[in-house]
Amino acid sequence: MKRFLVLFVPFVLASSIGGAPAWSAETETVFKFYCAQCHGLGGKGDGPNVTKDFPVTPRDFTSAKEMDKLSDADMKNVILDGGPAVSKSPLMPPWGKTLTSEQVDGLIKHLRKLCKCKGKQG
């Protein structure tokens, strides 16, 4: 029994600890896989696609000043339908046929973490 507890308890602890932040770990993977191409691995708008020929500056997600201009609904629209949905550049492509709604919701939370801001309310 003792041996069972020794084996079982750490397992339960590990799964509950591992379970809580699972969405954020996955969201970070999603961010790095899709968004970082232009927005950079740290979200500063400096991904490898941003060469001197790149005609626009991708949004710096760490800038609370910039990110506060957007509500969560604005961000969702841009992610799903691309930049033109909010009169921005088509270089931000529409991800509506690529990402799941859970991934999009996770990304919005992730971006709020990066900017440490709540965004435009309502």
Next chain:
Amino acid sequence: MKSILKAALSTAFLIAAASSSSAEPAAGKAVFEAKGCAQCHYTDGPAREKTIDDQLAKKGPELWYAGSKFQKGWLAGWLADPKPIRPLKFNSLDEENADDHPKLAGDDAANVTDFLMSLTVDAVEAGVIKPKRNVKGKQIFIKKMPCSGCHQASGRKGKISGGRSGPSLVGAGERLNPDWIYAYLKNPTVFKPVKAMPTFAGILKDKDIKNVATYVSNFKAKKK
């Protein structure tokens, strides 16, 4: 009797022809395995990737539909003298392509080409896309859904510009089967269930996907 002999001879010829045409792919498969190509490229479909981690675990692109994707002449040349297609290392956003893909010598390159070109899939319908200049395709590629954000292409006076996260499309018309470009854009998850490129099927109309495929399949390599 004469006709029986004729039939027997033609059957024998057909068998011989069939076995000789499959001889090189078999030899190529042996080279592919002996050289360790399978460590980075898988050649048995369908697609295996289910998660981003599955995709990131791969060291090189999948080749199970190589015969439908590539043009034979280009592939033979590339295997003998590989040059980077991606500006960055496969699956990386912060490491440059080291330009260190192994080279295959003479017969090995030819045999592996035959093996890879034997890997075809029904998902690519032949004869749909004819490469030519296409104004609508160009407009979509550059302005409407700028593919250039992630892919390099050759512009005016051969100037290469474009993003660096995706494979370069310079010379794509010499590298890729035009019908594969269309099939991939129309039904990407058959080939790449998990990919960093957005899915445009369902956003672009089918005729516009054809326009883009027609435009891209006309890309020539940079003139020297």
